Amino acid sequence: MLYQVIAILILIVFYFFYFAKIIIQKKQSIKTNQMGIGNKPKKVLLIERIMSVATILTFVVSVCSIFTVRQFLITDLRMIGIVLGVLANLFFASATITMKTSWRVGIPEEKTSLVTNGIYRWSRNPAFVGFDLLYVSISLMFFNVPLVIVSLWAAVMLHLQILQEEEHMLKMFGTEYEDYTKHTLRYFGRRK
Numbered sequence: 001m002l003y004q005v006i007a008i009l010i011l012i013v014f015y016f017f018y019f020a021k022i023i024i025q026k027k028q029s030i031k032t033n034q035m036g037i038g039n040k041p042k043k044v045l046l047i048e049r050i051m052s053v054a055t056i057l058t059f060v061v062s063v064c065s066i067f068t069v070r071q072f073l074i075t076d077l078r079m080i081g082i083v084l085g086v087l088a089n090l091f092f093a094s095a096t097i098t099m100k101t102s103w104r105v106g107i108p109e110e111k112t113s114l115v116t117n118g119i120y121r122w123s124r125n126p127a128f129v130g131f132d133l134l135y136v137s138i139s140l141m142f143f144n145v146p147l148v149i150v151s152l153w154a155a156v157m158l159h160l161q162i163l164q165e166e167e168h169m170l171k172m173f174g175t176e177y178e179d180y181t182k183h184t185l186r187y188f189g190r191r192k
Helices: 002-027 042-068 075-102 126-141 145-173 175-183
Strands: none
Touching (some): 002 042, 042 145, 075 126
């Protein structure tokens, strides 16, 4: 029961930051959720829509797994899952806070600011790293084949979204973004 409570708390904190950011920005008349909508190339819209389905399905399967997977013999993996869940929340919260009003879900049609400070100094995509860590966390705590499959599918879709966003950022910010990529890695780390 303890692992179920911890996992639910990890999910609640993670999605609290997600929805709180959307609500706060809506009050500022910022359209945060731009996933799968707008005047974007068909490939971009398709990937965004598939990614939305993958992330929603992963959430549903995660919650089902938390309530149905009772026995898991490797306690150390569950402990690693808890640590990764806490890291997922730290990455995601830091990303949404640092982005201020530039944070969007999906590729925005309007120009935002290029954020390179805070956690973005160490990761070009800390929100996506947060999602990936969350998926690994729940998978380690409540391992089952369907959960692993949908988590991998969501992670692949997030990666495809990152590639599209990188293209967009290069068009939007040009050499400023190019310079940023020379120093900060896609997922985590700095180049010298």
